[in-house]
Amino acid sequence: MGNADRLRQIGDAVRAAGSLTVAELAALAGASEMTVRRDLDALAAQGVLERVRGGARSLVLRGEEPPFALRAQDGAEAKARVAAAVVDLIGDGETVVLDSGTTCLEVARLLRGRRVTVMPLSLQAVAVLAEGAGQASLLVPGGRPRPGEGALTGPLALASLAAVRFDTAVIGCCGLAADQGLTAYDLDDAAVKQAAIRSARRVVAATDSGKLTRTAHAFVTPVAALDTLVTDRSAPREALDAIGAAGVTVRTV
Amino acid sequence: MGNADRLRQIGDAVRAAGSLTVAELAALAGASEMTVRRDLDALAAQGVLERVRGGARSLVLRGEEPPFALRAQDGAEAKARVAAAVVDLIGDGETVVLDSGTTCLEVARLLRGRRVTVMPLSLQAVAVLAEGAGQASLLVPGGRPRPGEGALTGPLALASLAAVRFDTAVIGCCGLAADQGLTAYDLDDAAVKQAAIRSARRVVAATDSGKLTRTAHAFVTPVAALDTLVTDRSAPREALDAIGAAGVTVRTV
DNA sequence: GCTTTTAAAACATGATTCATGTTCGCTATG
DNA sequence: CATAGCGAACATGAATCATGTTTTAAAAGC
Numbered sequence: 001m002g003n004a005d006r007l008r009q010i011g012d013a014v015r016a017a018g019s020l021t022v023a024e025l026a027a028l029a030g031a032s033e034m035t036v037r038r039d040l041d042a043l044a045a046q047g048v049l050e051r052v053r054g055g056a057r058s059l060v061l062r063g064e065e066p067p068f069a070l071r072a073q074d075g076a077e078a079k080a081r082v083a084a085a086v087v088d089l090i091g092d093g094e095t096v097v098l099d100s101g102t103t104c105l106e107v108a109r110l111l112r113g114r115r116v117t118v119m120p121l122s123l124q125a126v127a128v129l130a131e132g133a134g135q136a137s138l139l140v141p142g143g144r145p146r147p148g149e150g151a152l153t154g155p156l157a158l159a160s161l162a163a164v165r166f167d168t169a170v171i172g173c174c175g176l177a178a179d180q181g182l183t184a185y186d187l188d189d190a191a192v193k194q195a196a197i198r199s200a201r202r203v204v205a206a207t208d209s210g211k212l213t214r215t216a217h218a219f220v221t222p223v224a225a226l227d228t229l230v231t232d233r234s235a236p237r238e239a240l241d242a243i244g245a246a247g248v249t250v251r252t253v
Numbered sequence: 254m255g256n257a258d259r260l261r262q263i264g265d266a267v268r269a270a271g272s273l274t275v276a277e278l279a280a281l282a283g284a285s286e287m288t289v290r291r292d293l294d295a296l297a298a299q300g301v302l303e304r305v306r307g308g309a310r311s312l313v314l315r316g317e318e319p320p321f322a323l324r325a326q327d328g329a330e331a332k333a334r335v336a337a338a339v340v341d342l343i344g345d346g347e348t349v350v351l352d353s354g355t356t357c358l359e360v361a362r363l364l365r366g367r368r369v370t371v372m373p374l375s376l377q378a379v380a381v382l383a384e385g386a387g388q389a390s391l392l393v394p395g396g397r398p399r400p401g402e403g404a405l406t407g408p409l410a411l412a413s414l415a416a417v418r419f420d421t422a423v424i425g426c427c428g429l430a431a432d433q434g435l436t437a438y439d440l441d442d443a444a445v446k447q448a449a450i451r452s453a454r455r456v457v458a459a460t461d462s463g464k465l466t467r468t469a470h471a472f473v474t475p476v477a478a479l480d481t482l483v484t485d486r487s488a489p490r491e492a493l494d495a496i497g498a499a500g501v502t503v504r505t506v
Numbered sequence: 507g508c509t510t511t512t513a514a515a516a517c518a519t520g521a522t523t524c525a526t527g528t529t530c531g532c533t534a535t536g
Numbered sequence: 537c538a539t540a541g542c543g544a545a546c547a548t549g550a551a552t553c554a555t556g557t558t559t560t561a562a563a564a565g566c
Contacts, residue, residue, distance in 0.1 A: 032527050123383050130376050140405055142395035142413040152393055156413055160395040285556050
């Protein structure tokens, strides 16, 4: 798809304004109205916004998690570095449970060629690991995929996690702070993260530095339950120090 | 991909001969050696054959199931008709467990727009139902995907099936006969099919007519456990009569 | 260790698909 | 009923893909 930046621009504009008309968006993006309509249909299919007659309205409420498609490209380069560092921590033959989210999806890409056993907690990561028959052996958890996210949640996911034990859990997050602990936007997601942490001997949190200044609604775990945090270099020093003081090995890349 | 027929031709030739050189295949397919090499790489990635220096060797042993990629196009048109008839049997709001295999994958495509709850037993069907957020609500079973097939098997799959009940099970098969029952190539697969049948009130078998003259290794269930069989019109009359005599409603399309 | 064959990489080109825009008929909203 | 918006059909330029040729590197066999 060669129109990613315009899609992004339109999605951002609608989110910022709440709702916009097709004509306004066409002027903004410098494209024809027909193209804007097609873009809006694509964004609506991704769950970013909702079509209304004459324009589109944002589905993203303030304080809510932006849609997966929008997060995926945010700081892609930092995510890739973090993911590479996480994969470095994983040895051959290990069993790994891999959380949902964009950073962990990058980890899935890098794990494909490694001789490890992976249970990914999102459909996107399942798809990445299933294609092309890499070295990695794949365990699919059950669950109900959250629309747009692909994150597997619900009793089936919890039961799958309860049935297996892992060497390492790679956990993403929506917010992380020494005093608030690791937090997520979605309650069901949080329950799955908790179960993943319980079923693993070692817990690695992977996140871009932006999450270190945020707190989301659903509490997952205190930071003391983490063994290692991998994040990027632009993380605020105080936040890292506080997390390190809780006994977490902090790695910045 | 616009080279499907040549890929198919090469795959078939290697399977028939056991192994062939690149030069032989190039002459056979009327393409350059470079193209044949690229095709062989693609087929090797699909698990159809194995690259060896100078050529390729078949990985498919006699009596074994041909790889998914090869079955997918066999009688695609008949499969599509069968799948459409199966979907006709399913009412709005039903819960459905959907077996692995190429015919059931077609059923998944048609179910995407329907207001039903589906648990597909193969990764391919999961991918089909997850994309584009159709009406259908998706339940992912756990399991270990069989390489190449994407069929979810093992204890996690069985546990997922045991945890849920369905209105209808749509079951594919590798062999079906009144005296031999419904059979599969793979033992793990057979166990999953059994569990799917146990967890559903109504069982619909969907298969192209070719399977009605075959028997595979793994026994799944006697035909009497089936409520309905959907197959295509070129099915042999005697086989259908025998299955019908066991109390199965037979539908040919 | 050297030669010959095989594989892979680099590059070129024709075909196909994709994105975009324009026009036109249909639909729904007032 | 009128009008604005919308989707379908078609056209066109861009990008991608499939394929072949040539060159370069890597194995296999002696």
